[in-house]
Amino acid sequence: MMTTMIAAxxxxxxxxxxxxxxxxxxxLGALRSGPSYWLVLLSGFFEPLLYLLSIGxxxxxxxxxxxxxxxxxxxxAYVAPAMLAVSAMTGALAETTFNFFxxxxxxxxxxxxxxxxxxxxxxxxxxxxxxxxxxxLYTAVFLLIMVGLGLAEPLWALAAFPxxxxxxxxxxxxxxxxxxxxxxWQDFDLITxxxxxxxxxxGTFSPVGDYPAAVQVLVQxxxxxxxxxxxxxxxxxxxxxxLLGHAAYLCAMAAAGLWFAARRLQRRLCV
Amino acid sequence: xxxxxxxxxxxxxxxxGDFTAVDGIDVSVAPGESxxxxxxxxxxxxxxxxxxxxxxxxxAGELRILGMDPAREGTRIRARLGVCPQxxxxxxxxxxxxxxxTYARYFGIxxxxxxxxxxxLLEFVQLADRAGGKVEPLSGGMKRRLTIARAMVxxxxxxxLDEPTTGLDPQARHLLWERLFQLKRRGTTLVLTTHYxxxxxxxCDRLVVMDGGRIVAEGSPRSLIQTYSTPEVVELRFGDERxxxxxxxxxxxxxxxxxxxxxxxVYAADGDAAxxxxxxxxxxxxxxxxxxxxxxxxxxxxxxxxxVD
Amino acid sequence: xxxxxxxxxxxxTLAVLERGLTLYRRLWAASALSTFLLxxxxxxxxxxxxxxxxxxxxxxxxxxxxVPGVLASTAFQMAVGECTYFVLGDFKWxxxxxxxxxxxxxxGDMVCGWLAYVVIRVEIAVVVFLAVxxxxxxxxxxxxxxxxxxxxxxxxxxAAPTMAFAASIDHDSYxxxxxxxxxxxxxxxxxxxxxxxxxPALVRPLxxxxxxxxxxxLDRAATLGAAPPWPVAAHLACLxxxxxAGTLWAFRAFRKRLQD
Numbered sequence: 097m098m099t100t101m102i103a104a105x106x107x108x109x110x111x112x113x114x115x116x117x118x119x120x121x122x123x124l125g126a127l128r129s130g131p132s133y134w135l136v137l138l139s140g141f142f143e144p145l146l147y148l149l150s151i152g153x154x155x156x157x158x159x160x161x162x163x164x165x166x167x168x169x170x171x172x173a174y175v176a177p178a179m180l181a182v183s184a185m186t187g188a189l190a191e192t193t194f195n196f197f198x199x200x201x202x203x204x205x206x207x208x209x210x211x212x213x214x215x216x217x218x219x220x221x222x223x224x225x226x227x228x229x230x231x232x233l234y235t236a237v238f239l240l241i242m243v244g245l246g247l248a249e250p251l252w253a254l255a256a257f258p259x260x261x262x263x264x265x266x267x268x269x270x271x272x273x274x275x276x277x278x279x280x281w282q283d284f285d286l287i288t289x290x291x292x293x294x295x296x297x298x299g300t301f302s303p304v305g306d307y308p309a310a311v312q313v314l315v316q317x318x319x320x321x322x323x324x325x326x327x328x329x330x331x332x333x334x335x336x337x338x339l340l341g342h343a344a345y346l347c348a349m350a351a352a353g354l355w356f357a358a359r360r361l362q363r364r365l366c367v
Numbered sequence: 368x369x370x371x372x373x374x375x376x377x378x379x380x381x382x383x384g385d386f387t388a389v390d391g392i393d394v395s396v397a398p399g400e401s402x403x404x405x406x407x408x409x410x411x412x413x414x415x416x417x418x419x420x421x422x423x424x425x426x427a428g429e430l431r432i433l434g435m436d437p438a439r440e441g442t443r444i445r446a447r448l449g450v451c452p453q454x455x456x457x458x459x460x461x462x463x464x465x466x467x468x469t470y471a472r473y474f475g476i477x478x479x480x481x482x483x484x485x486x487x488l489l490e491f492v493q494l495a496d497r498a499g500g501k502v503e504p505l506s507g508g509m510k511r512r513l514t515i516a517r518a519m520v521x522x523x524x525x526x527x528l529d530e531p532t533t534g535l536d537p538q539a540r541h542l543l544w545e546r547l548f549q550l551k552r553r554g555t556t557l558v559l560t561t562h563y564x565x566x567x568x569x570x571c572d573r574l575v576v577m578d579g580g581r582i583v584a585e586g587s588p589r590s591l592i593q594t595y596s597t598p599e600v601v602e603l604r605f606g607d608e609r610x611x612x613x614x615x616x617x618x619x620x621x622x623x624x625x626x627x628x629x630x631x632x633v634y635a636a637d638g639d640a641a642x643x644x645x646x647x648x649x650x651x652x653x654x655x656x657x658x659x660x661x662x663x664x665x666x667x668x669x670x671x672x673x674x675v676d
Numbered sequence: 677x678x679x680x681x682x683x684x685x686x687x688x689t690l691a692v693l694e695r696g697l698t699l700y701r702r703l704w705a706a707s708a709l710s711t712f713l714l715x716x717x718x719x720x721x722x723x724x725x726x727x728x729x730x731x732x733x734x735x736x737x738x739x740x741x742x743v744p745g746v747l748a749s750t751a752f753q754m755a756v757g758e759c760t761y762f763v764l765g766d767f768k769w770x771x772x773x774x775x776x777x778x779x780x781x782x783x784g785d786m787v788c789g790w791l792a793y794v795v796i797r798v799e800i801a802v803v804v805f806l807a808v809x810x811x812x813x814x815x816x817x818x819x820x821x822x823x824x825x826x827x828x829x830x831x832x833x834x835a836a837p838t839m840a841f842a843a844s845i846d847h848d849s850y851x852x853x854x855x856x857x858x859x860x861x862x863x864x865x866x867x868x869x870x871x872x873x874x875x876p877a878l879v880r881p882l883x884x885x886x887x888x889x890x891x892x893x894l895d896r897a898a899t900l901g902a903a904p905p906w907p908v909a910a911h912l913a914c915l916x917x918x919x920x921a922g923t924l925w926a927f928r929a930f931r932k933r934l935q936d
Contacts, residue, residue, distance in 0.1 A: 135853055142857070147864065151869065154864075154874055157870065157874055285707050288710055289709040292714055293717055296718060296721035300721075302726050442782060448778070450778035452775075456770065458695075458770055459770055469695045469698060472694055472695075473779035
């Protein structure tokens with residue numbers, strides 16, 4: 097909804113939902129034609145759960161409780177929302193960086209698509225939409241698991257779901273934008289490293305407040321921090337105005353990423 | 368033949384499950400010879416080549432390469448072969464030169480010697496100016512020339528080329544033929560497969576025609592044409608009439624009449640005389656072409672099909 | 677054994693290794709960040725960040741406790757990573773193995789040459805990591821100098837079966853399954869982050885099946901100067917068994933794929 101509005105602003109002619117849908121349909125078809133489709137899809141649920149069990153429960157047994165916003169939380173309840181946000185980020189980035197780049201450069205899928213009435217922005221929206229559909233499935237299941245393990249209240253989990261979608265859109269749009277700048281696979285090492293560094297220092301495993309002041313400021317500029325704060329705030333039922341600020345950051349990120357990606361695709365593919 | 372054959376096959380068979388790709392062929396290639404397998408796609412040429420290059424073992428039959436048995440001495444045989452496969456398998460992550468030096472090391476060639484050999488070969492295939500560059504941006508013809516240079520890196524006794532010019536544009540093909548001709552003149556033994564008759568005529572001293580896994584004819588291009596065709600062929604096209612309908616009216620106009628879907632072939636010793644006969648019978652073809660007989664005609668005669676459809 | 681040695685020649689193995697190193701010379705700068713920086717960042721975030729809340733494990737601070745785990749885990753993940761897309765790609769996309777098969781290089785040489793390359797890459801990363809962690813004061817015993825050897829074994833024990841797997845599949849989406857069902861669970865539950873004794877008794881034997889766990893325990897014994905849970909010989913035997921079985925499987929998989 098929000099992305100379509102942004103899209104309408106960006107392209108004077110707007111984006112035709114039918115053609116965006118066709119781009120999504122292509123991805124669904126490609127996934128289904130690959131081997132062991134269900135296994136691959138299913139295994140996506142598995143990964144964040146393993147992290148939750150290992151870090152949240154395993155390391156959690158060593159840590160005990162943490163105090164966040166004045167209340168005591170089990171370490172698992174502290175880590176789980178962060179895992180959720182990270183999973184929304186990595187899911188969106190995997191689809192919009194590795195897979196996107198492969199399709200753009202090697203499979204020449206986009207050249208073929210843009211030879212039809214599909215426009216670059218529709219392509220970008222379709223690819224992002226696809227990443228969202230896949231990612232949302234995973235986050236929804238993860239939220240159910242959290243509720244099942246008593247790590248989140250059902251209503252708060254429901255409130256956290258749209259937040260995870262927003263996280264996915266924001267990272268997905270930026271992932272696509274970065275992909276259009278890539279020269280080759282070697283550049284992906286940078287993305288992976290950057291992504292991992294965010295994962296380690298965005299308050300995922302321990303409160304950002306523990307870091308030296310300068311590092312804190314640095315972390316607060318980066319996107320995953322805002323994603324985790326927003327999702328964690330909702331999951332643990334700590335609603336406050338600051339959450340709106342985090343959400344605004346992510347919205348701006350989504351709009352900028354989408355705008356840039358569509359512009360670059362236009363230049364790169366429509367010459 | 369005074370010398371022992373480099374390649375000797377008797378009743379050679381290759382099966383993949385129920386499918387018989389090569390169905391009992393006999394082949395013998397002498398040193399210095401340039402030998403070809405001509406046939407359409409699926410005739411069993413590539414399977415035969417892979418057995419000769421000792422990367423695939425025969426299902427049955429006898430095969431000796433350089434006097435050795437591929438099943439027991441594959442490594443020693445491969446050390447003396449140069450292989451240019453149908454699909455280029457160059458290393459895209461290495462530079463043009465590194466593709467040659469790295470490959471040379473697989474043959475146990477010393478580093479310095481590998482480097483010298485690479486320079487020499489790049490010169491030969493006219494890629495010296497691309498030596499430090501990447502492989503990916505090379506044109507199809509350049510890549511194929513690089514693959515051929517790579518096949519020569521161990522100074523092989525035999526060079527095996529599987530469809531060396533398939534997929535190349537005419538100019539690239541002629542450049543490649545010219546290089547291969549140079550090799551042939553130096554006395555290198557060449558074995559190649561092709562489905563282009565002009566390529567076979569250009570490069571092969573002797574060839575076998577394959578169809579459905581079997582050898583259907585063997586000889587020099589000249590002798591094959593003499594045996595299975597006439598010196599000249601007349602190609603006739605008729606506006607609306609189907610060639611098959613016209614064929615009946617032409618009986619005896621040449622030694623043989625072959626109606627194809629789009630044209631009619633009249634095989635004759637003297638093409639002009641045959642054309643005169645066609646006109647005498649009151650036929651008015653929309654186009655007439657008198658040409659020399661080619662291997663394509665041989666193939667058509669032997670199998671009833673064209674080589675490239 | 678005699679049959680096995682007939683499938684490998686030192687000269688050809690060296691040539692295959694050289695190809696790997698030539699490739700690495702081209703790629704090392706691009707992979708330098710993830711090779712050298714990530715393990716260190718990891719230590720800072722988990723070891724120091726989370727460690728601040730953990731206190732002591734097994735009588736030492738959490739950072740010193742996880743350093744050997746992260747060390748073995750780096751070797752493990754790198755070894756698996758180097759043997760997935762590269763190996764499948766050399767069969768499927770670049771067909772480099774097919775090019776080698778037309779030369780005197782045998783399937784056994786291809787396997788051993790690449791394994792040697794993987795071990796060298798792992799050793800470079802491991803030694804750099806060790807140097808950095810010694811600055812953090814996380815190495816408590818001189819036995820720590822043996823950890824690169826343990827990591828080489830971990831690399832062989834995990835790289836060899838991964839190569840065999842990569843040579844047996846025809847589509848890269850199977851790697852997603854390998855990562856999610858084998859590599860990530862192994863990394864998370866092999867005693868890197870918390871002692872395997874914390875695992876439910878039913879699941880614990882699975883950790884014993886992971887070559888990483890044996891590597892973690894040996895590395896930890898070495899950096900802390902304490903005895904591992906099993907006799908050293910038993911841990912070593914497990915790693916060697918993995919490496920040997922994996923190598924044989926890889927020989928077979930390579931030979932099968934290059935035939936016909």
